[in-house]
Amino acid sequence: MHFDKIVDLHCHMLPGIDDGSPNLETSLELAKKAVLDGVTHILLTPHHLDNRYVNHKFDVIKKTESFQQALDKCKIPLQVFPGQEVHINGDLSERYPDLLGTDIDTRYMLLELPHSNVPMYTEKIIFELQKLGITPIIVHPERNKEIQSNLNILYNFIQKGALAQITATSYVGGFGENVADISQKLVENRLVQVVASDTHALKGRDFVLREALESIGDDFGPKVAMKFEKNAEDILNGNNVIASGYSKIREKKRFFFF
Numbered sequence: 001m002h003f004d005k006i007v008d009l010h011c012h013m014l015p016g017i018d019d020g021s022p023n024l025e026t027s028l029e030l031a032k033k034a035v036l037d038g039v040t041h042i043l044l045t046p047h048h049l050d051n052r053y054v055n056h057k058f059d060v061i062k063k064t065e066s067f068q069q070a071l072d073k074c075k076i077p078l079q080v081f082p083g084q085e086v087h088i089n090g091d092l093s094e095r096y097p098d099l100l101g102t103d104i105d106t107r108y109m110l111l112e113l114p115h116s117n118v119p120m121y122t123e124k125i126i127f128e129l130q131k132l133g134i135t136p137i138i139v140h141p142e143r144n145k146e147i148q149s150n151l152n153i154l155y156n157f158i159q160k161g162a163l164a165q166i167t168a169t170s171y172v173g174g175f176g177e178n179v180a181d182i183s184q185k186l187v188e189n190r191l192v193q194v195v196a197s198d199t200h201a202l203k204g205r206d207f208v209l210r211e212a213l214e215s216i217g218d219d220f221g222p223k224v225a226m227k228f229e230k231n232a233e234d235i236l237n238g239n240n241v242i243a244s245g246y247s248k249i250r251e252k253k254r255f256f257f258f
């Protein structure tokens with residue numbers, strides 16, 4: 001498969017501000033790997049408002065500008081944009097002035113749930129963000145323990161108007177067979193609309209975003225993979241992306257023998 005552009009919507013490449021790249025040197029190495037993988041545009045999305053990190057909107061904008069200058073100086077052909085991976089909080093809508101979307105008008109925003117569970121107020125927060133004109137994109141649902149045990153929790157959020165992003169490493173098996181199976185099932189049922197790298201500083205590992213797109217193409221046809229890539233472009237540009245053709249995941253029927 002050939003991609004003219006590859007947009008990565010989720011990446012911890014900004015140096016020294018979260019659990020991603022520790023320094024500029026590593027960031028530039030990661031950027032070179034991204035380019036080798038065919039990635040052309042990256043939304044830089046440091047953690048925001050989780051238990052460990054606060055990365056204010058204007059700090060991220062400034063740091064993204066200086067990282068772009070470093071890329072240009074090293075002649076690395078990559079365009080970067082400021083974003084945040086926003087952790088769910090009960091008062092998120094009040095924090096709107098300090099939130100960065102995936103696009104300049106904040107039509108979309110990456111929303112992170114805890115790893116272990118789905119907070120009771122998630123649906124309420126989705127609704128409140130929608131009232132502010134934001135479509136939340138739930139990041140890596142395939143890695144959330146509660147969603148793993150009931151994929152239709154995600155179906156409910158998609159039905160309420162959210163979107164979802166799977167992680168490339170999940171799809172290609174980097175987090176084990178179970179997470180890969182779940183990722184495939186989510187794509188099969190069109191419960192996720194986009195795939196992104198969620199790159200941290202990966203020791204000895206290359207970018208796998210193109211590999212994940214190609215695997216999606218192998219499993220479901222090139223049109224589906226192209227649509228995933230196009231959705232990433234549209235989300236970065238703030239264009240319309242809606243979840244379509246999605247379906248509830250059928251539970252395996254259990255037979256009881258007495």
Ligand SMILES: [Fe+2]
Pocket residue numbers: 010011012085198
């Ligand atoms: Fe992330």
